[in-house]
Amino acid sequence: MALPTFSLDNQVVLITGAGSGIGAGIARGLGAFKAAVGCLDQSEDGAFETASAITAAGGRAVALTGDVRDESSMSDAVARLEREFGPLNGALNCAGVHDTSPAEAMTRAQWQRLIDINLTGVFISSQAEGRALIRNGGGSIVNIGSISAHIANRGLSQSHYNAAKAGVAHLSRSLALEWAQQNVRVNIISPGYTATPMAKSPEVWGQVKHLIDDIPLGRMCEIDELVGPAVFLLSDAATYCTGLDLVVDGGAIRW
Numbered sequence: 001m002a003l004p005t006f007s008l009d010n011q012v013v014l015i016t017g018a019g020s021g022i023g024a025g026i027a028r029g030l031g032a033f034k035a036a037v038g039c040l041d042q043s044e045d046g047a048f049e050t051a052s053a054i055t056a057a058g059g060r061a062v063a064l065t066g067d068v069r070d071e072s073s074m075s076d077a078v079a080r081l082e083r084e085f086g087p088l089n090g091a092l093n094c095a096g097v098h099d100t101s102p103a104e105a106m107t108r109a110q111w112q113r114l115i116d117i118n119l120t121g122v123f124i125s126s127q128a129e130g131r132a133l134i135r136n137g138g139g140s141i142v143n144i145g146s147i148s149a150h151i152a153n154r155g156l157s158q159s160h161y162n163a164a165k166a167g168v169a170h171l172s173r174s175l176a177l178e179w180a181q182q183n184v185r186v187n188i189i190s191p192g193y194t195a196t197p198m199a200k201s202p203e204v205w206g207q208v209k210h211l212i213d214d215i216p217l218g219r220m221c222e223i224d225e226l227v228g229p230a231v232f233l234l235s236d237a238a239t240y241c242t243g244l245d246l247v248v249d250g251g252a253i254r255w
């Protein structure tokens with residue numbers, strides 16, 4: 001029997017939202033697993049900081065500044081990464097924003113900005129990555145969703161965010177089916193409440209701290225606890241997984 005390999009040795013992987021929080025943590029984790037990592041963020045400083053941390057630890061990384069809403073920005077980033085390290089093998093789309101507003105007070109601009117980044121941005125990123133992976137004979141895309149695709153969080157007025165995350169989940173399943181014959185797998189990681197700048201922002205933290213008591217494991221997710229699920233889905237240990245939604249939430253939505 002051939003044992004599964006979780007190795008990412010020589011895999012070239014693009015990560016969006018790599019300048020902070022979950023994306024930065026997963027990027028560092030993939031670097032430690034020997035992937036060559038393209039660290040993309042709209043924050044030049046953030047992308048640079050994460051790429052520098054990976055190279056300082058002996059890994060391979062390049063900082064890429066880009067906006068997931070912009071098609072040429074994403075195709076340029078893929079091309080730059082491939083020039084640096086060779087053909088793309090995988091991608092993890094983590095860039096996202098958050099805010100809250102009661103639905104009756106939400107402006108069209110507020111709704112549109114969040115949908116543009118958190119949903120359309122995942123499509124534009126996946127499209128640029130998918131084109132390269134199809135050309136390269138296959139690969140793995142992981143989209144960061146959320147438990148907010150499954151539940152409407154108690155006490156948090158974020159209808160745009162919840163709708164975007166539900167969209168990411170079904171978009172990912174759709175791409176998984178469209179690209180299965182081209183050997184491109186597309187899966188979702190749906191984190192629960194994770195200790196990042198986004199979750200610690202005052203408007204979210206005020207409510208999330210009350211929700212923690214309801215998590216069966218009794219605490220928030222640490223960023224590093226998302227590295228294992230990402231390595232699994234990007235590696236050859238997951239060659240038969242596509243269209244999967246891996247919920248990593250300490251049991252929060254199992255009650």
Ligand SMILES: NC(=O)c1ccc[n+]([C@@H]2O[C@H](COP(=O)([O-])OP(=O)(O)OC[C@H]3O[C@@H](n4cnc5c(N)ncnc54)[C@H](O)[C@@H]3O)[C@@H](O)[C@H]2O)c1
Nearest residue numbers: 017019020021022042067068095096146193194196198199
């Ligand atoms: N923190 C949580 O509790 C939690 C839970 C579930 C899902 N998520 C999701 O995880 C992802 C990362 O969240 P986080 O908590 O690490 O947030 P974060 O704010 O720490 O990081 C988000 C990163 O995305 C980047 N970004 C934003 N808009 C961009 C754009 N248009 N183009 C390129 N980069 C852009 C930001 O500059 C930032 O570096 C998001 O998609 C979020 O919805 C977070």
